[in-house]
Amino acid sequence: MKARLNASRQRIIAAALGIMAEDGYAGCSVAAVAEQAGLATGSVYRHFPTKADLFAEVFRTASQREVDAVARAAALETTAAEQLAAVVETFAGRALQAPRLAYALLAEPVDPAVDAERLVFRRAYAELIAGHVAEGVASGELPPQDPDLTATALVGALAEAMVGPLAAGVAGPDTIPALIAFIHRALGVSP
Amino acid sequence: MKARLNASRQRIIAAALGIMAEDGYAGCSVAAVAEQAGLATGSVYRHFPTKADLFAEVFRTASQREVDAVARAAALETTAAEQLAAVVETFAGRALQAPRLAYALLAEPVDPAVDAERLVFRRAYAELIAGHVAEGVASGELPPQDPDLTATALVGALAEAMVGPLAAGVAGPDTIPALIAFIHRALGVSP
DNA sequence: TCAAGGATTGAATGGTGGTTCAATCCTTGC
DNA sequence: GCAAGGATTGAACCACCATTCAATCCTTGA
Known part of the structure; x- marks a missing residue:
């Protein structure tokens, strides 16, 4: 479970990096990152308090x-x-x-x-x-x-x-x- | 009248510059610029089609x-x-x-x-x-x-x-x- | 002086996108 | 198996602010 949580966190970061490499920061809405990471939008906020973080x-x-x-x-x-x-x-x-x-x-x-x-x-x-x-x-x-x-x-x-x-x-x-x-x-x- | 119009335009630019020099771009809402220039918010749009312009x-x-x-x-x-x-x-x-x-x-x-x-x-x-x-x-x-x-x-x-x-x-x-x-x-x- | 037409007003509108949260789903320890 | 508690969902919420627009005010030319 701990491992799964940590994996999610890493997947979010990887997804964000992937979108940045593709479309730049401009393409990085929280929704897009979540989708790329295979999570719901809200789940991102279990790992990071804000988008800026x-x-x-x-x-x-x-x-x-x-x-x-x-x-x-x-x-x-x-x-x-x-x-x-x-x-x-x-x-x-x-x-x-x-x-x-x-x-x-x-x-x-x-x-x-x-x-x-x-x-x-x-x-x-x-x-x-x-x-x-x-x-x-x-x-x-x-x-x-x-x-x-x-x-x-x-x-x-x-x-x-x-x-x-x-x-x-x-x-x-x-x-x-x-x-x-x-x-x-x-x-x-x-x- | 033409002169007054042109003067307004210049006042808007000067106001924007003043706010930028004080608070940076971050402080430059259209409302703030208009107020500093002594105009209503909407009047800015008589002179510039958009804020970006x-x-x-x-x-x-x-x-x-x-x-x-x-x-x-x-x-x-x-x-x-x-x-x-x-x-x-x-x-x-x-x-x-x-x-x-x-x-x-x-x-x-x-x-x-x-x-x-x-x-x-x-x-x-x-x-x-x-x-x-x-x-x-x-x-x-x-x-x-x-x-x-x-x-x-x-x-x-x-x-x-x-x-x-x-x-x-x-x-x-x-x-x-x-x-x-x-x-x-x-x-x-x-x- | 007086209408016509443009300038001005500023509150209402609308779009965007980050953030929340009640409902639902899993995992876990008994 | 089975509750308890945390994880997950995603649609709804909301704040912010650029932009609009109907109402009002001036200026101007006659």
Whole structure:
């Protein structure tokens, strides 16, 4: 029974994620999520007090997955330049694989309470990047700089550069290399 | 009479801007705008077919004002490095003067139709920046790069770097210089 | 001064979609 | 087997707010 309850909760989150990946947040009425999860509308409220709470958790889950993937890719590299290239490649590559979801997570108009979760998401990326930047600075690979400001600005640059392609549905094949070049310059990677 | 009509229209836009600067888009019910403008709710609809149309125009007006101020400041400088420093200083300085309005224009959740206007806003900044970057590249002051990608990424970086301080209500005094340093690196300005 | 026609009013309307809840269905422990 | 208690249902509810519109008020041209 406990297990069944927990399974329902997971099914709701999965259903919400599925609809977000398909139709974005706009398609995510509580009724639609419940139907996709194979439950009645009201049952959703046995698991989440409000819609905003549900989607805060959905965003948290999806964001964590993204951040983890990026962190894992970066951890395979050794220099800061390579680590940050991996960040860009993974972030952008995944976004282009699931553009509707990426757009929802990055930029789609959502409930303010959910929007707050987006800040956490961006903050998590910024911290990940800041760590690699700080190491690069410490080792002398990168010039002195405020790793946190650099990281924040890079997150903004990445997101902004992806929103266009995501909205258009396609990115030119050179978007990602160009972004990596930009970011290496911004970090002060010596050529 | 024509004049009175036009004056009403302007009063509505000004009222909407005032409320946005005070309480953000969230505070902008049609009733509140009408009251602030000294009109009845229904009268707003003599001037704008829908709320979205009204706020599209409000965003357009406010954005144009911002972009113009930034363009004017940049035009006073001669090198690309100085021009882009002026862009950052003006953009960030104005945002910090009117943080609630800046947040509304940059990042607050709004009606999708209004959101579209925001893209135009960001695009206008990107084009302004791209122009200066292209000149810098042409003159050899900056290394070869795709001016449009650089500009888009810089707009994102600027916006992201400002959202934190705007939400917090204050920015450290060194935020702007640090941002200028970041952007100079990202452009490849030689030290 | 006075009608005609447009401007103004603001309470009523309506659509949307999140939220509730009484009825029903299961599961569980005796 | 069988009640008790919690889970589930989904139609009804309700709040919010953009939008409308019949009644009223002005302005204007004669």
